[in-house]
Amino acid sequence: MKEYITKIGSGDLAVDDTLLTKGVETTAGSKILSGFVPLFSAEAVERAVKAGYTVSGKTNVGEFGLDLVGEFSNYNDGDEVLRGAAAELIAKGEVKGALEVDLNGAPRRAATLSGTDFIKPTYGTVSRYGIIPCACSGEQVGAAAANAAETKKLLAAVAGHDGKDGTSLPAEAYDYSCGKEPAGMKAGIITQLFELASEETKAVIKGYAEKLKALGVSVEEVSVEEIAAAQSAWQILMAAETCNNVSRYDGVKFGYRTPNYKNIDELYIGSRTEGMNLLTKTTVLYGSDVLSKGRYFTCYDKALKVRRVVAERFGELFKTYDLLLAPACGKTEYKKYDITRAFETVYGESVFTAVPNLIGIPAMVTKGVQLMAGHFEEKTLFKIAESAEGTDK
């Protein structure tokens, strides 16, 4: 596995390749963007640097962040066991933290596999300025680190209003340290997701539930029938938005251009054919289909309605539960597989991660478990994660 695409220096922060870094080639793991050197850095990167972090290098991602953990990147070198690049650097202690874009759960799966922490914050709390865009309505820059305290510190450094992002929320900063003590809290394990997981994964969830109980949190299973609909809805929105966003890569102004063309159509088609992988192309076709005249109202528009229904359902759930538990992926290990199976494989796994992207709630992976909470409840997630870590000592 290629961890760094570009090693910049002996810094403490890894930045994934979907985040623009001024003067450093940024490709979102895609050949179509090879040679693209941004004129400015992503706002999240700027803020981390301002807060004292030093960028160590750019880490690999799957093309446009669409795969499981980075296996289908332009830089892929065919490892048998799949791991996320940034999460592995953290696990090895090479960097203190990483900024990663979560658009379809890849960094959450990577954290699960490497045993590190990652949080995808509430939508609108971290600027999306400088993300190579795919699924604009649900993607967020998240923070990864070896433990909850470091993750919290990095997220606090990058979150806050940014006038350059029209969907950025107004709060200038967020206090993530004021979470309530866990004792007396109520947690729910989402039955539908728990049941889908492998036995090893189930054991991890059960183990974590025991830790929570030891902290005085009551834990029970809760059935959320909307999970399957949420998975489909996010798939539709994500693919449609991705299709639209990657349509700008045409080989004309920047990035890869096919050497074989005789006219503008051949230039477009050749560059895109050679510059993007099968998973991206499948996503583009799927996205184009759900937006087409005949399908818009039965697919895309319906997905928007499902988004509202799911948001309402989770709003209700968070009146009862302080947090929800679920696996972030179905297995504890992924093996290399063929790209022709990528679209359905990623879709299958996205059932575990879709809800936070779809409705913008925060989701944190810690100790192999995914915790979800209501909007702006990152503080609760951090408090729980830190307290549970404490029980290990």
Place this chain on the structure above:
Amino acid sequence: MKYEIVIGLETHVELNTRSKIFCACGGHSSHGEPNDCVCPACCGMPGMLPVTNKRVVELAVMAGLMLNCEINRYTTFDKKSYYYPDLPCAYQVTQWFHPICTNGLVEVQTKNGTAKIGIKQIHMEEDAGKLVHDDWSDTTLVDFNRTSVPLIEIVSRPDFRSAEEVLAYLEKLKAMFRFANISECEEGAMRCDVNISIRPEGSTELGVRTEIKNMSSLSSIERAIKYETARHMDAIERQTEVLVQETRRWDDIKGKTFSMRNKETAADYRYFPDPNIMPIVIDDEWLEKIKADMPASPEEKAAEYRALGVSDKEIELLISKRNLCDLFDELLMKGCNVQDIVSWILTECAGVLRKKGQVLDELSIPAEKLARIIAMTASNEVTRGAGRKILVAVLDDDVDPDKFCEENNLAAQGDESLINDVVKKVIEENPGAVNDYLGGKTKAFQALFGGCMKQLRGNGDPAIIRAQLENELAKLS
């Protein structure tokens, strides 16, 4: 059989804003060098996000109010996807699902009477770039200066029945939008797609419709409509061809329309709400603010000025631009005389601007300063000539009129005994002119008057000079 023409228009109007619709680049398409008004956002670089220009929303609401539309308080932007080299993101941000204004009505006058034209909707959108073909190197170049320049598209109902109505409508929009500073409506800043069909008079069904795309000159629009009407009639009456619903291009040199090989109508634009732009909610407070900021219509202004005794020709000049009306109104409020206002704006100011190579539209002068100049000349504190000098200084350097007058010794000389001395001296020194005058050549009076004024360095009170000169000359006859 008698036929009637049915026409609907889609009119794109470039809005007069300081910056583009979603980024901070300058807002006009007519910038000098290609690509000197672009940034990573309007060039479609990944990572940039749109931030909506509030002024665009306000101008669109104003246009909607002027065309008697309903203003939708909840309005959204949508993405329209298609590939074209002048569209850097391969999508255009426009309004498809929730346009800002709907259901308007505008009345237009032609020699055949008044026509009521329904407005289906007005929506906001960004313009695309421009392709420039370079014949020398046989390449096509892209200029992104116009990319993301804000537009409104006004979609009419198919309510036009003649080319004359179309022209009257476009002229009316132009006058309204120029007047309200919504758009300069210069060449190219107002472009039309003309949808046209014909049907037997009295029929309620629509005939086969063709769309003529992207027309910007009124004379071409008129010719294209006439050509297209004749083509449709021939097809129906004499079966010269079978009409199909299609998009056509007007060739101004050949004077014909040509079918565009149609990727356009076949395209599926895959509209969807732009997730990067939050829905815009126009609350009462904002709407009231926009209304307060709106001028009366040019017609209302014209009627008002006509009642004050301003001539039609002068009115036409004044209402061509809202800033002139604002200036007129302020001067009137400051107590200036109507005829003085008209002559100072339309003669003196226009004259100064003309010398500077500018047009009256560009006039920018603080009303209180012009009011002071008018007052000074009206009360003979300074002569008209001195007033003109002060005006030049105000327009050039924004000086204080009173201070400038004092520093340059421009105050009118009203000292009667001094003027009397000068008058006597001039009569003495110009016996020829005096004799001419006494001999009946009244023109000689002007020469003597000018001589006096020259002695007084142009600052003599003209009324006193005139009276004294007449008086002294009368003594000699």
